Structure formats: structure tokens, C-alpha cells
Amino acid sequence: MIRAMYSGISGLRANQTKLDVIGNNIANVGTTAFKNQRIRFQDMLSQNVRQATGPGRNLGGTNASQVGLGVQVAGIDTTMTPGNMQTTGGTLDTAIDGDGFFVVGKGPTDAKIVIKKDDMTADTGTTMETMFTRDGSFTLDYNSNLVNSDGLRIMGYATTADGKTSISYGSDGKRTMEFVDSESEDLKADEQQLVPLAIPDEIEDGGEKLKVKSFSIDKNGVIKAVLSNNKVTALGQIAMASFKNTEGMTKLGKNLWQNSANSGEAIFRNGVGTDATTPNDSGYGDMLQGMLEMSNVDLAEQFSEMIVASRAFQANGKIITTSDEILQELVNLKR
Known part of the structure; x- marks a missing residue:
């Protein structure tokens, strides 16, 4: 639950940065020779619950069990294609x-x-x-x-x-x-x-x-x-x-x-x-x-990405509230 909460926090941060990039692109839609930017995400470190094992004489191998710890910004790229x-x-x-x-x-x-x-x-x-x-x-x-x-x-x-x-x-x-x-x-x-x-x-x-x-x-x-x-x-x-x-x-x-x-x-x-x-x-x-x-910003693409980032932000917020509700239930067990 605590891991889920912090994963949700990392998702909020990453998608807030994505909204910042989209907002800057839209703000510069009329800027001469402006170059559009895009953001990429990558997963954070995954915690090992169980290590992978190789096959033996009596048993086959088992895969590792890992729990991811959230998301982070992998990079913010600039699209250098010419504008109109x-x-x-x-x-x-x-x-x-x-x-x-x-x-x-x-x-x-x-x-x-x-x-x-x-x-x-x-x-x-x-x-x-x-x-x-x-x-x-x-x-x-x-x-x-x-x-x-x-x-x-x-x-x-x-x-x-x-x-x-x-x-x-x-x-x-x-x-x-x-x-x-x-x-x-x-x-x-x-x-x-x-x-x-x-x-x-x-x-x-x-x-x-x-x-x-x-x-x-x-x-x-x-x-x-x-x-x-x-x-x-x-x-x-x-x-x-x-x-x-x-x-x-x-x-x-x-x-x-x-x-x-x-x-x-x-x-x-x-x-x-x-x-x-x-x-x-x-x-x-x-x-x-x-x-x-002119700027090479595509407004249709930016508004579509804005919707995706907004919904992702809401979903990560829901992870935090759900984790909070479960923690509250644990607190209420002793009454």
C-alpha cells in the first residue's frame, strides 16, 4: 500500500511535467520557428520480492518476482522538423x-x-x-x-x-x-x-x-x-x-x-x-x-496528449486515495 502510494506520487509528478511541456508547446504555437517538444517516461527501480532461479534436476526454473516503484521522466526531446x-x-x-x-x-x-x-x-x-x-x-x-x-x-x-x-x-x-x-x-x-x-x-x-x-x-x-x-x-x-x-x-x-x-x-x-x-x-x-x-506545433496532437496526461494524472491521484482508504481501514481494525 505504501509502495502504491509512492508510485502514484511519482505518476503525478511525471504527468505534471508532461502537462508543463504541453502547455509550453501550446503557448508557443505562434512563435516564429519554435520547435515542438515531447516527453518520454521510464519505469523506476523494481524491488525484488523473489529472485529468479535456474532449472535443476528435480525442479524447473522460476522467474523473478518484482514490484515496480513508480515512473520517472526519461527525457524531453525537441522535434527539429521545419515549420510551415x-x-x-x-x-x-x-x-x-x-x-x-x-x-x-x-x-x-x-x-x-x-x-x-x-x-x-x-x-x-x-x-x-x-x-x-x-x-x-x-x-x-x-x-x-x-x-x-x-x-x-x-x-x-x-x-x-x-x-x-x-x-x-x-x-x-x-x-x-x-x-x-x-x-x-x-x-x-x-x-x-x-x-x-x-x-x-x-x-x-x-x-x-x-x-x-x-x-x-x-x-x-x-x-x-x-x-x-x-x-x-x-x-x-x-x-x-x-x-x-x-x-x-x-x-x-x-x-x-x-x-x-x-x-x-x-x-x-x-x-x-x-x-x-x-x-x-x-x-x-x-x-x-x-x-x-512558423512554429511546428500540431495543436490537434497537443490537445490529444493533454487529455491523456490529464486522465493519467487523475488515475494516479485515485491510486493515492485508494491507498489512503486501505490504510484507514487498517487503523480502524483496533477499536
Whole structure:
């Protein structure tokens, strides 16, 4: 009876945690790029009433007799399947159709993420605090820096062509941007490092400052701007990262993720025009401008799981009340 009561208590705790997970999923049904979570249970230690015995000359073997001591949470998994795409029309809204994460950073403008060329992972020379997100609702600050809704910098590659570099930073943090012909056969990304990206109001071309009329983001993440003389320049390429085990990543809140001991290090996507022997860009999704990824929470599934968890919670509560009634009968035996 006492064991049954404590088994019921463990069931109440486990199903309360399940309701907490379901409640969080439902609360975030409208959160951009939110990833649904599920909970798994496992039985606790079982107490041996009688040990198993092997067959002998005169008697056959007997199985063990065990009494389970309740349930516990085995794990809370994150479902990393992509959510549906929603058209927003925003020129800076970007969704990832497939695998991968945007790379965001916190630090001064001259901070950078150094990349090891052999395996496309971050090097120890990295000075930018790095995080990852699937939320592509980008904005521009007053200094034309490309940032997310919390002001974190959007990291990417500088593009180069004909000896010019689209974006670079001095030791004082001052930004320099040059015209880089987006149609040049020599166009390639600087894969040595990731830098904060920007979309300025004007670009210098041969000593002449030209206004930016419009810009677009192609499926590879290259930001192309149309200038007042109708020339098109490549301002940079938005970086993407992937992980060996995306389910092992740690949620930081605010639609941000961080790699953990079980997710592995971030593997960055090769930039445009890469000279790598085996490019890895085919393993990443395409960027879709003017769209955002929605939450992948299925409300029908969540409400069904809520009913199951609610009934299980009630059933475990009934175990406790029934055990209490039996204990009361034992107390009443001596009257």
C-alpha cells in the first residue's frame, strides 16, 4: 500500500511535467520557428520480492518476482522538423527551407568568428559570442547593421571579386564597404572568418558614392544591392551552420540556440565560389526572402496528449486515495 502510494506520487509528478511541456508547446504555437517538444517516461527501480532461479534436476526454473516503484521522466526531446512557411512580404524577412541555422553574435563590430578551413568549424581565434537561430525576422539599426529583433548581429561572409572586398572592419571598429560586382566570375566568399553584415545607404565605387536603391537575398544567402547607376553589388553572404546532433542543442530563449556537449561543434556552410574539394552547401536548406518559418506545433496532437496526461494524472491521484482508504481501514481494525 505504501509502495502504491509512492508510485502514484511519482505518476503525478511525471504527468505534471508532461502537462508543463504541453502547455509550453501550446503557448508557443505562434512563435516564429519554435520547435515542438515531447516527453518520454521510464519505469523506476523494481524491488525484488523473489529472485529468479535456474532449472535443476528435480525442479524447473522460476522467474523473478518484482514490484515496480513508480515512473520517472526519461527525457524531453525537441522535434527539429521545419515549420510551415508564411509569406510576410518583408524585404529582410528570411526563412530556411531545409536544414541549418542562422549565425548571430554579440560583440563589437570588429569582433569575428574565425573558421578552420579543413572542417569549417570555429577556431580558437573567435572573438564574437556566438548563438544560432531559425528566426529570420531581421532588421537594420541606425548604423545600417543587419541585426535580429534583440539587436544581435547577423554574421556572414564578406564577398570578394577583382581585388575588392565587400565589407571589412578596422581595429577601431570602423566599417569599410566596396563595390563588388555580383556577376563577376571571380566572385567568392571570404571563408576565413564571419563578420557582422550590413546593408548601407550608399556604396563607394571608384571614388564615387552611389545610393542603394533596393536589395535582395538569394537562396544561397548572398545579399545583392542595386545601386543608383543600376549596377548590382554583392554586399556579403549570410552564414548558415549545422550540427551533428541538432536535437542535442540547448535552448536559450528568445528563439536562440547554443551548441552543447552532445550537439557537436557548429559546421559552417561553404560560401559562394568556394574552392573546397568537397563543398558542403548541398546539405543546407535554401533561404527564402519575404517569408518566415512558423512554429511546428500540431495543436490537434497537443490537445490529444493533454487529455491523456490529464486522465493519467487523475488515475494516479485515485491510486493515492485508494491507498489512503486501505490504510484507514487498517487503523480502524483496533477499536
